[in-house]
Amino acid sequence: MTVPVQLLDRIRAAVDPAGWIGPGPDMAPYVAEERSLWQSASPLVVRPKSTEEVAAVVRLCADAGVAIVPQGGNTGLVGGAVARDEIVLSLGRMNRIRAIDPANHTLTAEAGCVLASVQKAADEQDCLFPLSLGAEGTCQIGGNLSTNAGGVQVLRYGNARDLTLGLEVVLADGRIWDGLRGLRKDNTGYDLKQVFIGAEGTLGIITAAVLKLFPKPRDRATAMAGVGSLTAALDLFQRVRGRAGDSLTACELLDRRSVDFVLRHIPGTKSPCRQRHAFYVLIELTNASVDGGLTSVAEEVLAKAIEDGLVEDAVIAASAQQARDLWRLRETIPEAQKHEGGSVKHDIAVPISRVADYIDAATAAVEKLIPGIRPVAFGHLGDGNIHFNISQPAGMAAADFLARRHDINRIVHDLAIEANGSFSAEHGVGLLKKEELERYKGGIETDLMRILKRALDPTNIMNPGKVV
Amino acid sequence: MTVPVQLLDRIRAAVDPAGWIGPGPDMAPYVAEERSLWQSASPLVVRPKSTEEVAAVVRLCADAGVAIVPQGGNTGLVGGAVARDEIVLSLGRMNRIRAIDPANHTLTAEAGCVLASVQKAADEQDCLFPLSLGAEGTCQIGGNLSTNAGGVQVLRYGNARDLTLGLEVVLADGRIWDGLRGLRKDNTGYDLKQVFIGAEGTLGIITAAVLKLFPKPRDRATAMAGVGSLTAALDLFQRVRGRAGDSLTACELLDRRSVDFVLRHIPGTKSPCRQRHAFYVLIELTNASVDGGLTSVAEEVLAKAIEDGLVEDAVIAASAQQARDLWRLRETIPEAQKHEGGSVKHDIAVPISRVADYIDAATAAVEKLIPGIRPVAFGHLGDGNIHFNISQPAGMAAADFLARRHDINRIVHDLAIEANGSFSAEHGVGLLKKEELERYKGGIETDLMRILKRALDPTNIMNPGKVV
Numbered sequence: 001m002t003v004p005v006q007l008l009d010r011i012r013a014a015v016d017p018a019g020w021i022g023p024g025p026d027m028a029p030y031v032a033e034e035r036s037l038w039q040s041a042s043p044l045v046v047r048p049k050s051t052e053e054v055a056a057v058v059r060l061c062a063d064a065g066v067a068i069v070p071q072g073g074n075t076g077l078v079g080g081a082v083a084r085d086e087i088v089l090s091l092g093r094m095n096r097i098r099a100i101d102p103a104n105h106t107l108t109a110e111a112g113c114v115l116a117s118v119q120k121a122a123d124e125q126d127c128l129f130p131l132s133l134g135a136e137g138t139c140q141i142g143g144n145l146s147t148n149a150g151g152v153q154v155l156r157y158g159n160a161r162d163l164t165l166g167l168e169v170v171l172a173d174g175r176i177w178d179g180l181r182g183l184r185k186d187n188t189g190y191d192l193k194q195v196f197i198g199a200e201g202t203l204g205i206i207t208a209a210v211l212k213l214f215p216k217p218r219d220r221a222t223a224m225a226g227v228g229s230l231t232a233a234l235d236l237f238q239r240v241r242g243r244a245g246d247s248l249t250a251c252e253l254l255d256r257r258s259v260d261f262v263l264r265h266i267p268g269t270k271s272p273c274r275q276r277h278a279f280y281v282l283i284e285l286t287n288a289s290v291d292g293g294l295t296s297v298a299e300e301v302l303a304k305a306i307e308d309g310l311v312e313d314a315v316i317a318a319s320a321q322q323a324r325d326l327w328r329l330r331e332t333i334p335e336a337q338k339h340e341g342g343s344v345k346h347d348i349a350v351p352i353s354r355v356a357d358y359i360d361a362a363t364a365a366v367e368k369l370i371p372g373i374r375p376v377a378f379g380h381l382g383d384g385n386i387h388f389n390i391s392q393p394a395g396m397a398a399a400d401f402l403a404r405r406h407d408i409n410r411i412v413h414d415l416a417i418e419a420n421g422s423f424s425a426e427h428g429v430g431l432l433k434k435e436e437l438e439r440y441k442g443g444i445e446t447d448l449m450r451i452l453k454r455a456l457d458p459t460n461i462m463n464p465g466k467v468v
Numbered sequence: 469m470t471v472p473v474q475l476l477d478r479i480r481a482a483v484d485p486a487g488w489i490g491p492g493p494d495m496a497p498y499v500a501e502e503r504s505l506w507q508s509a510s511p512l513v514v515r516p517k518s519t520e521e522v523a524a525v526v527r528l529c530a531d532a533g534v535a536i537v538p539q540g541g542n543t544g545l546v547g548g549a550v551a552r553d554e555i556v557l558s559l560g561r562m563n564r565i566r567a568i569d570p571a572n573h574t575l576t577a578e579a580g581c582v583l584a585s586v587q588k589a590a591d592e593q594d595c596l597f598p599l600s601l602g603a604e605g606t607c608q609i610g611g612n613l614s615t616n617a618g619g620v621q622v623l624r625y626g627n628a629r630d631l632t633l634g635l636e637v638v639l640a641d642g643r644i645w646d647g648l649r650g651l652r653k654d655n656t657g658y659d660l661k662q663v664f665i666g667a668e669g670t671l672g673i674i675t676a677a678v679l680k681l682f683p684k685p686r687d688r689a690t691a692m693a694g695v696g697s698l699t700a701a702l703d704l705f706q707r708v709r710g711r712a713g714d715s716l717t718a719c720e721l722l723d724r725r726s727v728d729f730v731l732r733h734i735p736g737t738k739s740p741c742r743q744r745h746a747f748y749v750l751i752e753l754t755n756a757s758v759d760g761g762l763t764s765v766a767e768e769v770l771a772k773a774i775e776d777g778l779v780e781d782a783v784i785a786a787s788a789q790q791a792r793d794l795w796r797l798r799e800t801i802p803e804a805q806k807h808e809g810g811s812v813k814h815d816i817a818v819p820i821s822r823v824a825d826y827i828d829a830a831t832a833a834v835e836k837l838i839p840g841i842r843p844v845a846f847g848h849l850g851d852g853n854i855h856f857n858i859s860q861p862a863g864m865a866a867a868d869f870l871a872r873r874h875d876i877n878r879i880v881h882d883l884a885i886e887a888n889g890s891f892s893a894e895h896g897v898g899l900l901k902k903e904e905l906e907r908y909k910g911g912i913e914t915d916l917m918r919i920l921k922r923a924l925d926p927t928n929i930m931n932p933g934k935v936v
Contacts, residue, residue: 101819101821103702103706103819103820103821104819104820104821104822104852105820106819147655148655148659150653150655154652154653155652156714158630159653161659162626162630171912171916175912176912177912177913177916178912179913180888181888181889181890182819182888183817183818183819183852183888183889183890183893184622184623184817184820184850184851184852184853185618185622185627185817185848185851185852185853185890185893185894186817186890186892186893187615187616187618187666187890187892187893187894187895187896187897188890188891188892188897188901188904188905188908188909189897189905189909189913189914189917189935189936190663190666190667190671190916190917190920190935190936191616191629191662191665191666192913192916192917194659194662194663195658195662195663195920197659198655198658198659199658203658214713215709215710215713217713234571238571241683241756242683242756243756243757244756244757245682245683245685245714245755245756245757246624246713246714246715246755246756247714247756287713287714288709288710288711288712288713288714288715289711289712289713289765297757349651349652349653349654350651351569351571351572351574351650351651352571352572352573352652353569353571353572354572380653382652383652383653384572384651384652384653385652385653420649420650420651421649421651422649422651422653422654422655422656423656424654424655424656425651425653425654425655426653426655427655428655429655429656429657433656436656437656437657440656441656441657444639444643444644444645444646445645445647445657445660446657448639448645448658448660448924449657449658449660451923451924452658452663452920452923454923455919455920455922455923456916456919467657467658468657468658
């Protein structure tokens with residue numbers, strides 16, 4: 001679709017001189033794409049600095065029937081922010097923390113605030129904003145909400161959706177909905193914010209949000225346990241949850257291969273245990289009380305688990321540095337895996353009770369498909385969310401391996417759905433998983449999604465072609 | 469609207485002989501109304517015992533353009549389940565617990581399960597289903613979800629919405645949407661369940677749900693503190709939250725008048741403290757660990773608060789019976805207030821930081837309107853949700869007082885909205901608060917609600933005239 005020059009002029013006039021970028025080198029960050037799966041292109045990147053400017057731009061586009069791709073930090077992994085000749089509306093200049101109310105445990109942030117800056121603003125008020133994920137230094141809170149971001153503390157605090165009390169949204173017709181309420185309870189009609197959270201910008205543009213804050217943890221215990229099987233890893237999770245309850249903030253799985261890759265490729269890392277184990281479980285307990293005694297809780301659970309033969313070996317971090325070292329093993333897995341050639345990545349979730357069977361079955365099935373294939377299973381064990389990322393056989397040409405991508409996806413996703421699971425736990429649909437959405441949620445579910453899309457964006461100008 | 473006799477015949481034929489009730493004494497419980505504010509009447513109460521039967525009935529009604537009022541335990545307080553000649557579709561016979569998966573911490577219940585039976589089923593698996601409210605022995609989980617019920621543990625566990633992972637819904641056209649997934653993370657398109665939760669049956673009929681379970685608390689401390697002001701009550705809340713973090717499960721406010729009413733009218737109750745105080749704060753801490761030391765935490769916080777002059781007196785329950793006695797003071801307030809003549813009830817929420825100013829301002833304003841009026845302020849302090857229920861002046865005729873209902877509502881609700889609050893924190897809209905919805909959310913917000921209603925129930929047969 002070609003955008004009329006006159007409209008481009010009008011849009012530029014609706015924002016200040018720093019508020020737009022035409023085609024050229026400056027546009028590069030806005031049309032870059034993390035996984036190099038798509039070519040992104042746009043006649044104009046517009047960067048409004050207020051909700052009113054966003055609304056003005058949307059009104060102009062709505063009147064002309066011209067489509068918009070809303071964009072946050074452009075760190076998504078499914079092509080949700082890729083422009084295919086649409087106007088890119090980047091929220092990055094709307095980056096004010098509008099208000100903090102520590103007594104109400106809320107913070108009001110504009111969509112363009114970088115996640116780390118929201119965490120920092122909360123921290124300065126002695127509060128915690130618990131959303132935490134790899135891209136937090138670059139991704140923006142508007143994008144986090146539009147994709148219902150997950151991360152490493154979902155087990156305790158929930159997804160981005162669960163951390164949101166109110167929203168401000170520019171609708172597809174350019175009207176502004178002010179739903180910026182900071183209430184724990186508000187049953188006054190349909191909960192409209194839920195419709196826009198996780199909609200990947202296809203129903204409207206989130207311009208600001210009231211977010212939940214929590215008491216800052218004062219006590220913390222971080223531990224790594226080596227276990228001989230997935231069943232043991234899951235049993236350990238249940239034991240720790242039963243003993244530590246809400247203090248269990250994170251419970252992450254690392255398989256042997258993922259740890260091997262990290263030790264091989266990431267400088268300065270070292271094995272957490274004296275011997276190698278089939279699986280490792282990273283556990284973090286946190287607590288609002290200084291004297292929460294969490295280290296004792298971790299010691300007690302792990303000692304008993306070793307005594308019972310459930311855990312083979314375990315280490316509890318004796319310092320903040322040791323805790324960071326344990327986390328580094330988990331966080332550098334994606335980086336380490338890049339050094340092992342081509343890989344096909346997945347972001348599945350299954351009920352926690354089915355994680356072990358799922359990983360066993362998926363591993364066997366892909367090994368049968370391509371002998372020598374090297375699945376790496378790691379992720380958020382406590383949420384049933386596994387990043388089942390599969391490296392090519394050693395020595396195979398990357399292109400040959402990647403050509404089998406669809407066959408691999410089919411196996412991995414079919415098995416997830418058979419286990420009543422999800423083919424996209426936290427990354428969303430975007431462009432990458434539209435086909436999967438049709439395949440696995442065809443019929444009534446996608447029909448309902450289309451009904452909502454048509455109702456809220458009847459002219460299909462909001463991030464068209466994404467999700468549904 | 470008159471329902472054609474032929475349609476009634478067809479609906480009766482779609483269910484078994486025990487599956488319907490015609491006009492007469494047996495219909496009474498289904499057309500009764502808690503607050504006696506409306507006359508309810510129906511040509512037929514249909515009680516399907518499966519999702520397929522619900523779907524069959526809805527299809528028949530959809531084809532004929534005849535409206536349905538879905539009904540759970542019929543315990544709502546805003547007239548959401550009142551029939552005005554519509555077919556009543558009661559879910560009460562769909563009362564099976566379909567599955568429990570303790571390892572996944574989930575339970576799948578049909579809509580007609582009584583809340584207490586869901587709690588019990590969880591308990592039998594050594595798990596906690598934390599939704600808890602006054603009507604739990606009668607209300608049904610389908611109604612709880614349709615109204616996004618709150619209750620006394622929202623502070624820690626959230627509202628009904630937050631406790632739901634998956635739904636099964638019969639749509640307005642009679643199709644069945646199976647969204648019964650038990651996943652902590654699932655970003656595969658729009659989160660459709662959010663649209664039906666809290667919609668009060670106006671968009672579809674919830675027939676089953678996958679609910680979240682939690683580790684059962686092993687340690688518990690219950691305490692009551694007497695304070696001299698609302699500011700002190702709020703400061704105490706912040707201190708306890710900062711010290712106990714997630715262990716703080718409930719933080720309830722009782723004003724002096726509410727305690728006076730309870731002591732006067734509820735047999736067997738006694739004053740929690742030696743002297744009377746302006747306000748009382750009921751605190752409950754719970755924890756998954758047997759040796760959580762919660763009593764020590766409560767002692768420590770309260771001792772320091774007394775030393776600092778924040779708390780005037782405090783008692784910590786030394787036994788389960790004493791804890792129940794403290795809770796009884798809170799739970800019998802509505803019953804006690806009935807003995808004091810006519811009352812006008814409210815269910816407002818404001819940001820926690822504004823609770824004190826709100827109650828002060830609302831009290832002054834209603835006292836100015838009707839001298840001698842007796843506001844009772846109690847409720848969920850930790851959620852900013854106050855039941856501001858106002859008793860008539862002693863000696864005034866109840867009818868004269870109730871005639872001023874609208875003037876009182878106006879003051880109480882206007883002030884809540886001025887404080888960026890809600891006129892219905894947990895009870896919903898139904899018929900009772902439709903006028904308020906128009907007044908306070910007119911314009912874009914009700915327009916968006918109407919757009920959703922038209923999209924999902926184009927022929928307006930699902931609980932018509934409720935909410936929007």
